[in-house]
């Protein structure tokens with residue numbers, strides 16, 4: 001596979017190089033120079049999930065990882081299902097929250113962890129990241145127990161929910177968690193300082209494993225194939241997929257799947273009030289506003305960092321712009337959508353509810369809508385309970401970790417203290 005930096009055309013990379021580097025020169029995103037079209041899509045769709053995912057990823061990545069490597073990566077990463085669940089006659093949801101941290105990030109995170117562990121060839125790596133909740137859990141679980149890779153996760157002490165904290169601080173082993181006596185911005189500033197400090201960057205072989213990594217995106221392509229495989233022929237013919245979007249990684253993956261030949265008629269980019277993209281699609285003007293806080297907080301993004309990849313898919317002729325529409329859903333309609341779903345017997349959280357509202361609003365006669373369920377409702381328990389007015393029970397992974405002891409150490413917001421701690425536990 002050849003990838004090119006969308007900012008610096010002379011900066012190219014193989015898949016392995018792009019996975020290790022994350023971002024390219026001048027913070028540019030890596031993008032495939034070509035997108036293969038799959039032959040015999042119906043046969044591909046008839047395969048089991050893991051086998052089909054290997055087939056799809058082989059078409060994209062090629063043979064560069066060597067015999068059997070991609071196969072074992074996929075088998076180790078994709079160990080949980082992604083079921084399509086019908087919510088009405090013409091709308092269904094793709095539930096992406098059956099992994100260890102109950103969110104779609106488990107697919108990309110686990111695939112990236114398995115790729116890095118194979119690609120690093122036993123060289124030690126330290127993943128350093130700051131979290132305000134969700135990312136920490138996905139990264140911790142994805143890398144837990146992987147040899148030669150240590151993970152250090154900083155989080156603001158007392159500022160994330162107990163349950164969310166337990167999800168990543170109770171693992172131990174190669175997962176080192178640090179509660180910083182400050183806020184999330186201080187945690188992020190300390191991570192940045194570590195990447196700027198050659199002692200730490202080179203001494204501990206730092207890697208950010210951030211969400212822009214190409215391996216995450218390619219992993220996400222696979223669950224769009226899995227979704228369509230569960231639909232009937234009629235549903236496949238008129239399929240509209242609605243994606244709850246913040247940084248637009250999920251939508252980019254879906255559009256790559258379509259470019260590979262997956263039968264998706266069009267997409268709806270569903271956002272909350274941070275609606276830079278829906279406005280851009282309507283007016284042609286890129287005019288980000290100040291980011292506003294909403295109940296779908298993982299989508300509170302006004303400058304989506306994957307957007308250049310979507311533009312590239314269109315500008316380079318892999319897809320027609322007409323296959324993408326945007327819909328902004330405000331706070332009232334988010335709640336209405338959650339209640340409508342509940343009346344139909346389906347409990348959802350704000351992110352998926354936005355995608356549901358957007359597709360219900362947008363669907364034409366005869367079309368079939370599918371919206372992505374990106375997180376388990378229990379991950380947004382308080383909001384869901386408030387909106388629906390009824391208690392929500394916890395799924396097993398949350399019950400299991402809630403009784404375990406946190407192994408996090410507490411440090412002041414001092415870079416020197418963090419550096420000393422890292423060298424003492426990692427060297």
Ligand SMILES: Cc1ncc(COP(=O)(O)O)c(C=O)c1O
Pocket residue numbers: 103134244245246247248249250251298299351352374375
């Ligand atoms: C629950 C949930 N839904 C949707 C999104 C948006 O995904 P993307 O950033 O790929 O657009 C996120 C992002 O973190 C999320 O956590």
